[in-house]
Amino acid sequence: MLDIIIYNGTVITMEGEGVGAIPNGAVGIKGNLIEVVGETSEVLQDYKAHRYVDAHRKVVMPGLIDAHIHSGIALLRGLSQDTDNxxxxxxWPFHKVLTPEDRVAGSLVNIIEGLKAGTTTFCDYDEPMREIVKNHAMLGTRARVTEMVNELPDDLSDVKVGELYTFDSAxxxxKLKENIALLExxxxxxxxxxxxxxxxxxxxMMSKELLLEVKELANKYDTSIHMHVAQGxxxxxxxxxxxxxxxxxxLEELNYLDERLMAVHLTEATREETHVLGRSGAAMILCSGSIGIIDGxxxxxxxxxxxxxxxxxxSDQAPGNNCNNMFNEMKFTAILNKCKVKDPRVFPSWxxxxxxxxxxxxxxxxxxxIGSLRKGKKADVIIVDFDSPNLVPIIQEPIRNIxxxxxxxxxxxxxxxxxxxxxxVMENRVVLTVNEKQAVRKAHEAAAELAERAKASFHKIDTPIANMMKDGYL
Structure with missing residues (x-):
């Protein structure tokens, strides 16, 4: 007896070389694992379940993965756009008045935002992660988390552009001890x-000595390294x-380039550098929306x-990307890369x-x-309603438009x-694990207090968006 059978839907398994579509498919779940994926008629004939979910005119697919998000700075959304730095x-002028409590309150709303848009796994990269991770535990999301480690002072707002950062080993x-405590x-x-x-x-943002220490710890704990590389x-x-x-x-000289490295952005990497990193076995994490808005x-x-x-x-972070929605990220990625090379065939939807x-x-x-629907994998599944006007109609052949x-x-x-x-974790667009309205209210209250604290130094901020505000355009 299965716990759940989702049937009558277009099942996108993501198995094989493409998307592995089953036009009238079903997914059976037992415990936290997928038990069966196949044609609806066969699954319903061979299995029984405690609960049946009819997915007629709906798409059943793996949950989306946000491979790089800073959920702890969500309260800074919209405060640093349209600027040249x-x-x-x-x-940084707002970052210096952001408290740990602000980070946790903003994080919860940020994760809810992603969850409601179908993200089931978050690679959350922030501080204080030992507190933020409790949001993932409470919400029921899957998370690959890390404390963000650097040797920089908390207040960098007075550092002149181009000036060499001062490191503080203490x-x-x-921060490294926090990261180790998180792991343990x-x-x-x-x-x-x-x-x-x-x-x-x-x-x-850290000394060579600390980078080497992190590398040794990655080997000791047999885990990956999540790091910005050539990000600007x-x-x-x-x-x-x-x-x-x-x-x-x-990084190559420090033996950092291997399968443990998750290298984020590569904004300023040359073609040759990108090939060096790719051939090393390291992964690249692409944040198209964020880098498009921040750097063009x-x-x-x-x-x-x-x-x-x-x-x-x-999706990166709310003050850079403005939204943490992987559907938005997929669309941005496809369109921007087509425009970059002036070829509509590149970065196809599949x-x-x-x-x-x-x-x-x-x-x-x-x-x-995770990442595909197959027997034995974790049951991370989303159901997308194709009765939404923007997704009508469903055509399966001669061309599948889904x-x-x-x-x-x-x-x-x-x-x-x-x-x-x-x-x-969510059903009928309602998050079941937390009180969404309460989380939003607390984030609004925290943001109002943060903005009040930031007013004292606002006159020092010289950016296009700050000047637009002073001149009455915003």
Whole structure:
């Protein structure tokens, strides 16, 4: 006897080389695992269940994976857009008044946002992660979490652009100890839903000695390293000034380039550098929406795919991307890369869907557990309602239009139900594990207090968006 049978839907398994579509398919779940995937008639004939879910005119597919998100800075959404220096001039003046409590309150709403748009797995990369991770535990999401480790002082708002950062080894050791404590307390918890990584923020934000210590710890704990790499001209400038080398060359010499590394962005990586990283076995995490808004750049994902398929998509963070919605990310990725090379054939919808499901699962080291619908894998499943006007009609042949419409038409609001680890976490668009309205209210209250604290230094902020505000345009 199964716990759940979802039937009569278009099942997108993501098995094989493409999307593995079953036009009238069914998925059977027992406990936290998928027991059967197949034609509806065969599954209903061979299995019984405690609960049946009719998915007529709906798509049943693996949960989406957000391979890179900073959920703890969600309260800074919309405060540093349309500027020529997003991090130093835009983010840092507000970042310095962001409290740990603000981070946790914003994180909860941020994760709910992603969950309601079909994200079941989050690679959350922030601080204080030992508190933020409790949001994932409470919500029921799957998470690959890490504390973000650097040696930078808390207040960087007065650092001049281009000035070499000052490192404080005591800060680095404190943050590294937090990362180790996270690993020892949370790795494998919540029935295995929570797993932990090591999280150096970037090669420009910590000493060579601390980077080497992190590498040793990754080997000791047999875990991956989640790190920004070549994420902007600011980073490259810091690396050249400090070491006389660009980021990827520097990391290669430190033996960082291997299958443990999840390299985020590669915004400033050259074609040759991208190939070096891809051939090493390292994964690339592409955040198209964030980098498009922050830098107006399309990272070298196409170049990476020339040598490796370990490419995943991430939404990054609310103050850069403004939304944490993987449907949005898939659409951005497809369109921006088509525009970059002036070829509509590149980054086809089926390939981009793989980047948010099975290819992403492989890139973050969970391909054996999630990312596709197959007997024995974890039951992370979403149901998308194709009665939404923007997804009508459903055509199966001579051309199946479902996958292009998922990528180019869906908004995320069409996700009707989310199952994670065999449990309904959202049903009929209602999150079942937390009080969403209460979480939103607390985030609003925390943001109001944060904004009040930031007013004192607002006159010092000189960015396009700040000047638009002062001039009355916003």
């Amino acid at each position: 997003w991090m130093e001039k835009g983010l 800060i680095g050791q404190r 307390e949370w790795h494998g918890k919540e029935n295995g839903r929570i797993t932990c990584l090591l999280g150096p923020q970037g090669p420009d 001209d600011r980073e490259i400038n810091q690396m050249i000034k400090r070491y006389g080398k660009r980021s990827i060359q520097f 750049i399309v990272p070298p994902a196409a170049e990476f795919l020339e040598v490796s398929n370990r490419l995943a998509l991430g 390939k981009v869907l793989r980047m948010a499901t099975i290819d992403s699962a492989k890139a973050i080291g969970l391909g054996h557990e 996958i292009p419409n998922l990528i180019y038409s869906a908004k995320g609001s069409e996700v009707e139900a989310v199952i994670i680890d065999g449990q309904f």
